[in-house]
Amino acid sequence: MPRVIYFDCFSGISGDMALGALLDVGVSLDALRAMLQRLGVGGWELHASREVRGPLAGTRAYVVAPEDHHRTLTNICALISAAPLPPAVVERSIRIFTLLAEAEARVHGTTVDQVHFHEVGALDAIVDIVGVVAGLDLLGVEQVFASPIPPGAGWVRSAHGPIPVPAPATLALLASVGALVTADETPFELTTPTGAAILAALATFRRPPMRLRAVGYGFGARRMERPNALRVWLGDMDDETDDDDQDRQDRTSAGHSSSGGSSPVLLETNIDDQPAEQIAYVTERLREAGALDVWCTPIMMKKGRVGVLIAVLAPADLEDQMVTILLRETTTLGVRRRTVERYVCERDIITVTTPLGPARVKRKWWRGELIGAAPEYEDCARIARERGVPLMTVYQTVMRRLEDASSVTEY
Structure with missing residues (x-):
């Protein structure tokens, strides 16, 4: 989170x-x-x-x-x-x-x-x-x-x-x-x-x-x-807290985002005349403004120019804000948009106690079955800095301790 x-x-x-x-x-x-x-x-x-x-x-x-x-x-x-x-x-x-x-x-x-x-x-x-x-x-x-x-x-x-x-x-x-x-x-x-x-x-x-x-x-x-x-x-803030109550209900039951007004919006634009560091700045601004996800894909544009496709997955109520950021912060003249439907796993957070310190772990569930888990980066990075150990070591330690049920507390 x-x-x-x-x-x-x-x-x-x-x-x-x-x-x-x-x-x-x-x-x-x-x-x-x-x-x-x-x-x-x-x-x-x-x-x-x-x-x-x-x-x-x-x-x-x-x-x-x-x-x-x-x-x-x-x-x-x-x-x-x-x-x-x-x-x-x-x-x-x-x-x-x-x-x-x-x-x-x-x-x-x-x-x-x-x-x-x-x-x-x-x-x-x-x-x-x-x-x-x-x-x-x-x-x-x-x-x-x-x-x-x-x-x-x-x-x-x-x-x-x-x-x-x-x-x-x-x-x-x-x-x-x-x-x-x-x-x-x-x-x-x-x-x-x-x-x-x-x-x-x-x-x-x-x-x-x-x-x-x-x-x-x-x-x-x-x-x-x-x-x-x-x-x-x-x-x-959970990754999906910007979704409305209906979308949250869909996730906790069938795991499918509804096709109604709560469906997120996918915004896309192509850029071929802007430095990479400015593109990175734009993606950061979009995430800070509440985008559910932002990603960039290399593309080949006209006249053989190498460009980048910026894609933004955003809650429908933030569409105007996301479009404004794209138009103000990039050289693009237009933004494509469409609504999308999603299958979304249920998630919960547990705390794992390790010899290096406590760390949160996000668990992934699908229709009642635990199908994955991943340590929270911020907790692991903090432990790595405080303890002076490699980040990879912290991740491995947390995952090993995750198997010990006595080391886990729910919250």
Whole structure:
């Protein structure tokens, strides 16, 4: 089951609120500091403290760093790319800053190359953004979701002088992804450009069904009459939780997806003029947005050009969102679509206790018969990192212990 997180922005979102919420939900402060030290930039400190705001207990995180501004997107991307960070952390962090640069360029009527970051180019903002992405990686989060956003109202100071709230860059970021915005007009900046960029780059704006594992609260600096907090829900989402109740009933009985409105949609498009790394980015975005599966197939196109067929299997209610991603993120001029029917095995999750630590295993059933089992990658990868053993060894150990019924617990 993919690990997912839901940003419940009942009082907005900022970089420090997101950091605090991730620490509150289980990220190790020491592990996060160690990850951020890989940036190779000194002079900053990351602090966190437990606080109580009104009825809520949570974590306040804040970065102490010297004031340094006026970095360009090129400067920041070079800094992050040179750091020995996990590839997903590098890619997601650069994506956030790229969206920020595009928003600033639109607001100021310039180009991305000419944008000089001010507040969001400072070292504390870089630590905030990379820290949030690193925290998601440490939690093993594969998909990010978010609630509608309350932007706030009033005025706020900036390097360009007083600007209206929501800040122009915040609105540009939220508009770029069609984010849902609430009618909350609290006379403060509830959602900052940093917070908006994190969600615009990483999140799908809906609340997913999930098996809830933990809840965390991250507090902002401002003291308000109501709790100035960001809540995160951490959980696991089955591959098919986006299907509706009828489709789920079909799977648990005959194992056949219905031919009615719940049938998933297959979207396809051919690409022959786009770099491979951009295709990889598109497939990641589609999965994050809720696709059931995404795959690419090499094809031969006209004039002997080698191309790739991108195929997306998606829940019917997400079809428009998937088509939008394909049209915006690729060079294609059109997308083919058709509904499909499926035979889908029932699945359950068990936990196997091994000498290396507990790991989840997904079991596959067909009409009441157990026909397969596979260890969960995230659990095995975590054990391999913590124990310093090969990933293959962890897989083999889990499968051997799976045969011992005493080592298994259901949940």
